[in-house]
Amino acid sequence: MKDKLKRFLLDLLFPKTCFGCQKPETYLCQDCEAILEVSDIHKKLKTEHLSDLYFALEHKKPLIKNLIQQFKYQPFVKELAKPLSSLIINHFQLIEKNKNDFKDFIAIPVPLYIKRLKWRGFNQAEEIAKHISSFFEIPLINNVLIKKHKTLVQTELTGRKREENVLNAFQCENKEIIKNKNILLIDDIYITGSTTTECARTLKNSGAKKVIGIVVAITEPK
Template sequence: MFSLRLSQALDWLYPPRCRYCRESISKDEDYFCHACWAKIRLVSPPLCTRCGRPFLDAGGDDHLCGACLMHAPYFEKARSWACYPSEESEGHPLREIVQRFKYRRKVSLGKPLGRLMARGCYSFLSGCPVDLVIPVPLHPKRLRWRGFNQAVILAREVGRLWKLPVDPFILVRSRETPPQTQLAEEERRKNMRGAFSLNPAKPVDAKTILLVDDVYTSGATVNECSRTLLRAGAKEVYVLTLARTV
């Protein structure tokens, strides 16, 4: 009773606000206001059966995309919660919120974002026979600079909600990679080669792994992580990301 009154008083003192534009929101709206939700496009079919790329504004069934037909990825399936346009020109609530989380170190955004992803990808996650959740690692240098790994925060939320073990100490980023943004697809793949290694004290053999990251851009990073895990004997790798650029 007391805690109910306390939470009502807190709502009165600090009405819930949109995480992006700070507009006040009603109790039944989650995290974002109505106008911001309208801009956030959830990933929905039809999509690529492998990498989860949504075929925006197209009808029909799910099928393999051109990129997956050309180079089959190492992972079984990748899925993302929502997507946003890759061009920086227009402000987009999800892209901005991801950037605030990562680059402006708004660590408190991590848990709600992890929750949105873990709940929103229910049907994907319930179809993955996952033994272990592994976040995509940062290079130690970048980790020191940023102070936290955004993928670890998201992975922990998935683990908590799905009651799955999370281990951020298995996969190691052993080589620093130059920024990928200016590179073409083939170059991104080469750029990532050998960037990850595994902690020898933590075998992954015969395990089904769920890799978690914040954004799927070309897929080169999660593909290289998957290659490393499979070479070390992992059974299968699935990929879950909060967002995806389209």
């Protein structure tokens, strides 16, 4: 009942229109999605704890910036998870990756601290992970990787401060679930990689075999 009321008020205050062209009845129309030009090239990015990173777009595009902003912050348009996930799925289709390539993986979303989760009402990474895990037909696990304490907002920090901010911020519970497992670690955006890398480090140190990152957008692909 509470969710229905929230949805009603959101539709009333913010009618569903395309964030790119204001076309009604959709948050991202086909024309605007085409303008985004999802990458058809896999630019491999490897760190010490991440075996690879897949991303659909560069974050510098104004429309994708706006979509992620509306998704993560007020008015918290939870339904944007579907079109944002579709961009990732489109990327995998363009580079000819399918469920057979990840059949031995499990999906894990980057977690939120409990107070941030209550404030937003949902974990944006988990909402995206639901669609990605469904596409690849793999399990979604949300009770292993947790964020154990509050951190500063990463966008307000730069460089080394980002790494220090999230250092030891995560931990794994139910470690037996991920022992010797291959993991798709899913989030909305990769800025400097501090959060994704720290999550991957935590997972690997807790027994995971391989961790591959998947995000909607990246700031500076290398």
